[in-house]
Every structure is written in structure tokens, then in C-alpha cells.
Amino acid sequence: MTNSLHLWLIPLLPLAGFALNGIVGRKLSKSAVSAIALLASFASFAVVANAAFAFKSLTLPYLEKCPTPWIAVGDFHADFAFSLDSLTLTMLLVVTGVGFLIHLYSVGYMEHEEGYWRFFAYMNLFLFFMTVLVLAENFILMFVGWEGVGLASYLLIGFYFRKDSASDAGKKAFIVNRIGDFGFLIAMFLVVQHFGSLSFSVVATQLAAQPAWQGGVLTLIALALVLGAAGKSAQIPLYVWLPDAMEGPTPVSALIHAATMVTAGIYMIVRTHTIFDRSPAALSVVAVIGASTALFAATIGLVQHDIKRVLAYSTVSQLGYMFLACGVGAYSAAIFHLVTHAFFKALLFLAAGSVIHALGGEQDLRKMGGLRKKIPVTFWTMTAGVLAIAGIFPFAGFFSKDAILYAALQRGPIGPALYGMGLLTALLTSFYMFRLWYKAFFGESRTPDAHPHESPWTILLPLSVLAILSLCGGWIGIGRFGAWLGASAGNTVGSATGSDTLEIGLSVVAVAVALLGWFIADRIYRVKKKDESGFEQRLPIGYKLLESKYFVDEGYQAMFVTPLLVFSRYGLGLLIEKGLIGGTAKVLSGAANFSGAILRTLQSGNLRSYAGWLTAGAVLLLLAVLHVQLHSFLLQLH
Amino acid sequence: MVPIAYYLLLSALLFVLGIVGFLIKRNLITVFMSIELMLNGVNLSFVAFAHMWGDVRGQIFVFFVMVVAAAEAAVGLAIIIAVFRSRKTLAVDSIDLMKL
Numbered sequence: 013m014t015n016s017l018h019l020w021l022i023p024l025l026p027l028a029g030f031a032l033n034g035i036v037g038r039k040l041s042k043s044a045v046s047a048i049a050l051l052a053s054f055a056s057f058a059v060v061a062n063a064a065f066a067f068k069s070l071t072l073p074y075l076e077k078c079p080t081p082w083i084a085v086g087d088f089h090a091d092f093a094f095s096l097d098s099l100t101l102t103m104l105l106v107v108t109g110v111g112f113l114i115h116l117y118s119v120g121y122m123e124h125e126e127g128y129w130r131f132f133a134y135m136n137l138f139l140f141f142m143t144v145l146v147l148a149e150n151f152i153l154m155f156v157g158w159e160g161v162g163l164a165s166y167l168l169i170g171f172y173f174r175k176d177s178a179s180d181a182g183k184k185a186f187i188v189n190r191i192g193d194f195g196f197l198i199a200m201f202l203v204v205q206h207f208g209s210l211s212f213s214v215v216a217t218q219l220a221a222q223p224a225w226q227g228g229v230l231t232l233i234a235l236a237l238v239l240g241a242a243g244k245s246a247q248i249p250l251y252v253w254l255p256d257a258m259e260g261p262t263p264v265s266a267l268i269h270a271a272t273m274v275t276a277g278i279y280m281i282v283r284t285h286t287i288f289d290r291s292p293a294a295l296s297v298v299a300v301i302g303a304s305t306a307l308f309a310a311t312i313g314l315v316q317h318d319i320k321r322v323l324a325y326s327t328v329s330q331l332g333y334m335f336l337a338c339g340v341g342a343y344s345a346a347i348f349h350l351v352t353h354a355f356f357k358a359l360l361f362l363a364a365g366s367v368i369h370a371l372g373g374e375q376d377l378r379k380m381g382g383l384r385k386k387i388p389v390t391f392w393t394m395t396a397g398v399l400a401i402a403g404i405f406p407f408a409g410f411f412s413k414d415a416i417l418y419a420a421l422q423r424g425p426i427g428p429a430l431y432g433m434g435l436l437t438a439l440l441t442s443f444y445m446f447r448l449w450y451k452a453f454f455g456e457s458r459t460p461d462a463h464p465h466e467s468p469w470t471i472l473l474p475l476s477v478l479a480i481l482s483l484c485g486g487w488i489g490i491g492r493f494g495a496w497l498g499a500s501a502g503n504t505v506g507s508a509t510g511s512d513t514l515e516i517g518l519s520v521v522a523v524a525v526a527l528l529g530w531f532i533a534d535r536i537y538r539v540k541k542k543d544e545s546g547f548e549q550r551l552p553i554g555y556k557l558l559e560s561k562y563f564v565d566e567g568y569q570a571m572f573v574t575p576l577l578v579f580s581r582y583g584l585g586l587l588i589e590k591g592l593i594g595g596t597a598k599v600l601s602g603a604a605n606f607s608g609a610i611l612r613t614l615q616s617g618n619l620r621s622y623a624g625w626l627t628a629g630a631v632l633l634l635l636a637v638l639h640v641q642l643h644s645f646l647l648q649l650h
Numbered sequence: 651m652v653p654i655a656y657y658l659l660l661s662a663l664l665f666v667l668g669i670v671g672f673l674i675k676r677n678l679i680t681v682f683m684s685i686e687l688m689l690n691g692v693n694l695s696f697v698a699f700a701h702m703w704g705d706v707r708g709q710i711f712v713f714f715v716m717v718v719a720a721a722e723a724a725v726g727l728a729i730i731i732a733v734f735r736s737r738k739t740l741a742v743d744s745i746d747l748m749k750l
Contacts, residue, residue: 616746617746617747618742618743618746619681619745620673620674620742620743623672623673624673
């Protein structure tokens with residue numbers, strides 16, 4: 013290595029953008045604000061691209077760290093250290109690349125919004141924290157990014173802070189994430205206790221030196237990490253915040269709640285996979301959580317009416333796939349799906365945003381329809397996204413999903429069950445995506461008074477780029493991708509039991525299932541032009557269950573939120589705060605007031621009364637002295 | 651030789667006269683004079699004791715008290731004149747602005 017790659021610039025450029033826009037953005041014109049934000053994100057992407065070109069000639073591991081240590085306590089120390097390997101580079105390319113495209117999109121999408129500068133400042137802040145998270149070489153620096161993206165997410169979900177639902181959704185996201193962060197913190201404490209360091213490379217080296225070390229505390233660490241990842245990546249039981257997060261502006265949903273931030277949990281598991289590899293129990297937990305989340309969220313997605321909510325549940329479901337891949341040890345397949353998902357889900361959200369934009373803010377699928385001719389570019393790009401996510405050959409989603417299902421099937425005794433859940437999810441995914449597609453773009457327009465218009469080029473350009481990526485992104489192939497990531501993500505897919513015939517067979521099944529989903533959606537929504545009322549009549553309970561999302565929110569409300577609220581309002585608020593703390597303060601202040609009221613009468617301003625008090629005091633003192641002297645005199649007499 | 655008790659009695663008498671005058675008189679100048687009376691009562695006992703013990707330190711102390719009293723008289727009278735100019739009265743009871 014001859015030249016430094018200046019990795020530190022990658023997070024700092026967006027931070028500079030945030031600082032500029034955050035401090036003086038209010039006074040700048042909209043074009044200046046967008047220029048700053050776009051430049052910051054593009055420059056960051058350029059540094060990443062430079063690193064990517066230089067990557068071949070690097071000696072790994074490539075490390076950049078701040079010369080002065082960050083934390084140094086006894087034997088323990090942590091640095092501001094950034095490391096670069098193929099995993100980091102892949103994530104960085106996705107984060108800054110897709111990030112830049114979405115910034116560009118936002119210029120068009122947010123044009124008429126109040127608080128334009130605030131939006132771009134937050135977006136740059138998000139990029140800063142996300143790149144810190146990805147570049148971090150130790151747990152604690154990663155945690156800084158981890159918390160930071162949570163903050164940026166909170167700020168952006170609550171962007172329309174005048175709307176109660178938006179600020180509530182922001183709070184919900186933040187609090188649910190805090191529960192996950194608790195797990196992350198516990199994991200860090202355990203790592204410090206048992207490894208004496210938080211550096212990823214030190215942990216990996218120590219584990220490699222002790223090949224017999226299995227399970228036990230490693231399972232504990234892994235499970236705590238899973239809790240953290242489940243919070244950030246919206247898995248059961250902590251997925252509830254993500255659908256509500258759709259209250260934020262659509263570009264935010266695309267960037268943070270589809271393409272990048274929510275994948276941080278998967279990234280974290282892959283980054284610490286050396287720990288997970290030693291704990292089959294924890295891996296099984298990850299796999300089961302992933303598969304159940306994938307299926308669970310997909311069923312909810314079937315009947316949602318809000319276009320963004322369908323996509324939100326789809327995101328939860330796809331993240332479940334990635335979890336499943338991690339759980340079966342197919343880390344490179346997880347990251348592969350993460351990348352393709354970043355492309356097509358960002359595309360779907362942005363296209364949905366374009367639809368919403370065209371309809372002047374309408375998000376209800378029931379009021380859309382017939383948009384195919386009115387907004388053709390959006391239609392075609394959306395089609396690319398739908399084909400990709402449904403897993404139709406040869407588009408991006410097909411390759412990555414196929415790799416995951418293939419790995420899942422080979423996972424020991426629970427493999428077939430995981431595979432079955434994954435396949436069923438694929439069917440549902442294909443169905444609800446084509447349902448959305450048909451409802452939005454085909455049939456008759458259901459809002460005759462609306463005049464849909466195609467969006468400006470700043471919106472269409474990112475859409476087209478992402479559409480191309482969604483179509484072709486999968487052609488890298490899992491084989492090449494796995495080899496590329498192998499060094500940093502490991503490669504534990506059991507190729508011993510697999511074979512090419514099996515893989516091809518599974519692919520055919522997967523495509524058949526995707527086509528079946530398309531066919532069903534086509535029959536119902538295009539040929540018969542029906543809506544969900546048939547389903548509703550035949551299976552009223554099932555429909556109600558799905559439409560109200562299995563009453564999970566209500567259950568959490570009743571189980572956790574209400575008891576906590578009652579406890580804080582009456583237990584802590586009334587008893588402790590008002591009673592104990594407030595009571596003590598009242599007694600003390602009352603005593604001070606009372607004595608003050610008495611003593612105040614002494615200060616009358618009358619000179620002679622002062623003199624009188626003075627004399628009285630002197631006389632008292634004299635008497636006291638006399639008394640003492642008399643006493644000792646009498647004692648002497650005895 | 652006059653016994654010490656007489657001196658002390660006279661001193662106490664002067665001091666008490668001073669206190670009583672300070673407390674009951676309404677005119678600021680009389681109040682001021684009462685303070686001087688108290689000071690001199692104290693001075694007298696200092697001198698008496700100094701004489702009794704043959705120690706010069708008591709007398710030196712008296713000089714100090716006199717110097718301070720002279721300075722106080724200068725400042726105090728100036729204040730009294732200033733008060734009189736602004737209020738046209740020297741009645742102690744009507745000078746009561748310094749209260750809460």
C-alpha cells in the first residue's frame with residue numbers, strides 16, 4: 013500500500029454537508045441547499061469508488077486509525093479505527109451509491125416541502141452515521157453509527173412533526189430500537205469481559221486460536237447481538253416500528269427504511285459471524301426468526317391498502333430472508349440479497365413516491381388505477397422492481413433469493429421447513445407485488461378528477477438507474493459474489509450435500525412459484541377486476557386478522573405500553589414524584605417561607621428598634637457569660 | 651488611692667446613660683452623642699484597669715478608640731448634614747427607608 017485511501021473522508025464529507033445545511037441552510041436558497049447535499053454525498057461516493065478501484069492492490073486488512081486512542085482504561089482501549097475489506101466496500105458502495113441517487117431524487121420530490129434544508133441536513137447526517145457504522149473496526153465505534161442512524165431515522169420519520177402520527181411513529185421507532193440496543197450493549201459488555209477488546213479483528217483472532225471454544229458464553233453474546241439486529245432490522249418481535257416509519261417522506265423510506273439502515277442488523281451479524289459460527293443454537297434462532305418474519309410479514313402485506321405499507325411489510329419480509337440466510341450460515345447470500353434488495357426496494361419506494369407525487373399525495377391503492385399510460389416511465393421502472401422482487405428469472409431478486417433458499421434447504425434437520433417457509437413467502441411476495449402493480453397501473457382510473465403528471469428528471473433519472481441495477485444486479489451471480497466476500501464473510505454453505513442439478517431444480521421451482529403468484533394476482537385483479545371483498549366475505553376472520561396485522565400492535569399496547577404508562581403515571585409520577593419528591597420540596601420550602609415571614613418583621617427600618625435588638629442581644633450575651641462564670645465559681649467553692 | 655470599683659461604677663453609669671439615650675432619643679444628633687458617651691464609658695474602664703495593673707497597653711487602646719471616634723464623628727456628622735439637607739428633619743423614626 014503506497015497511498016492512503018482517506019477513508020475518513022467518507023463519513024466526514026456528509027457530516028460537513030450536514031453542518032453547513034444544518035447551520036446556515038435556513039438562509040440559503042433551495043438550489044444552494046441541494047447543491048451542498050448532493051455534492052457531499054457524491055464526493056463521499058467518489059472516495060468509495062476510488063477505494064474500490066484501488067482495492068485490488070491493497071494488502072488486507074487495510075486499517076486507518078486516529079493516532080490518539082479514543083478510550084484507554086487500564087488494559088482496555090478502543091480507537092477511532094476504520095477498516096476496509098470486501099464486505100465493507102460492498103456496503104459502502106450500496107450506501108453511498110444508492111444514497112446519492114436518493115438524494116438526487118429528493119431534490120425533485122421535496123421541492124415544495126417546507127423545511128427543505130432540514131431534510132437534506134438530516135439525510136447527510138444519516139449518511140455520516142451509516143458510513144461510520146459500516147467502516148467501524150470495533151464494536152463501540154459501530155455502536156456510535158448504530159445509535160446515530162437511529163437518531164437520523166427518528167428525525168426523518170418525524171419530519172412532518174406537525175402531524176401527530178408522524179411524531180408518534182418517530183418515537184415508536186426510536187424506543188423499539190432502544191430495546192434492540194440494549195441487546196447490543198449487553199453483547200459488548202460480554203465481549204469486553206471475555207475477549208478484553210472490542211476490535212473485530214482481535215475477537216476473530218482469539219476465536220481462531222481456540223477452535224474448541226463452542227457455545228456457552230458465545231451463544232449468549234450471539235443472542236444479545238440478535239436482539240440488537242432484530243431491533244434495527246425489524247424482525248419479530250421488534251418489527252412493529254418499520255411499517256409506522258412510513259410516515260416519513262418517501263425518499264426516507266427508500267433510503268433508510270428499505271435500502272440501508274434496516275440492513276445494518278444483517279451487516280452486524282455478518283461482521284461478527286466468527287462468533288455466530290461457534291454457536292449453532294444462536295444460528296438456529298436467527299434462521300427461525302428470519303423465516304417466520306419473512307412469512308408473517310408477507311401475509312400482512314397481502315391485504316394492506318396503503319401503497320407504502322405494502323412495501324414496508326415487503327421490506328420486513330425480505331429482511332427476514334436475509335436473516336434466514338445468516339441463520340443458515342450463508343453470509344454471502346445474505347449480503348447478496350441485501351445488495352439486490354437495496355436496488356429493487358429503493359426503486360420500488362422511489363417509484364411509489366413518484367406515483368404518490370403524480371397523484372398529489374394519494375397513497376391509497378383503492379384510489380389508484382389506470383396510471384400505466386399517464387406516467388409511463390414510472391410504470392416501466394416500477395415493473396422492473398416488481399419483476400426483480402418477485403424473483404422472476406433473470407432479474408436481480410431471482411439470483412439472491414434462490415441462493416438463500418438453496419442454502420436453507422441444506423441446513424440440517426430444520427432445513428426443509430425453512431425452505432418451505434421461504435418458498436411460501438416467495439409465492440406471497442410475488443402475489444402482493446403484482447397485486448400492487450395491477451391496482452396502481454391497470455384498469456380504470458378510480459380518481460377521475462385527478463390529473464396525474466410525470467415527475468421531473470431528478471426523479472426519473474434515479475429511477476432509471478435503479479431499474480437497470482434491479483434488472484442486471486443479479487448477474488454477478490452468487491458464485492462470484494461469494495468468492496469476492498469469502499475472505500470477510502466466510503463461506504460455510506454446505507456445498508458437500510448440494511449439487512448443480514439440485515440448484516437448477518430449486519431455481520425452476522422458485523420461478524414456477526413466482527409465476528404462480530403472478531398468475532393468481534393476474535386472475536383476480538386484472539381478468540376478474542375484483543378487489544379483496546371476495547376474500548373478506550369467504551374468510552371474514554382471516555381477513556380481519558391480516559388487515560389489522562394480527563393485532564400485534566394492540567397486543568404490545570396492552571402488554572407493555574399500557575402497564576408501563578400506568579406505572580409511570582401513577583406509580584412513579586403520582587406517588588414518587590408528586591408525593592415523595594414534591595412533598596419533601598413543599599415541606600422544605602414551606603419551612604423557609606414561614607421562618608422568613610417571622611424574621612421579616614424584625615427588619616422594620618426603624619433605627620431605634622434595631623438598637624433595641626442590639627442591646628437585648630448584648631444583654632443576653634452578658635447574662636450568659638455571667639451565668640457560666642457564676643457556675644464555675646460555685647464549682648470551685650465546693 | 652481611689653479603689654477600682656468606683657471607676658468601674660462610673661464607667662458603667664456612663665455606658666448605661668449612653669444606651670438609654672441611644673434608645674429613647676429621637677434626634678439623630680443626640681443619638682450620636684449617646685454613642686460617644688458609651689465609647690467614653692468604655693475608655694474610662696480601660697484607663698482604670700491600665701492604671702491598676704500598671705500596664706500601658708490599656709491606655710494605648712484608649713488612644714485608638716479616640717482616634718476612631720474622631721473619625722466617626724467626622725463621617726457621621728457629614729452624613730447627618732446630608733440627611734438633613736435631603737429630608738429636612740433629623741427625627742430618627744422618620745428615617746426608615748431601609749426596610750423590606
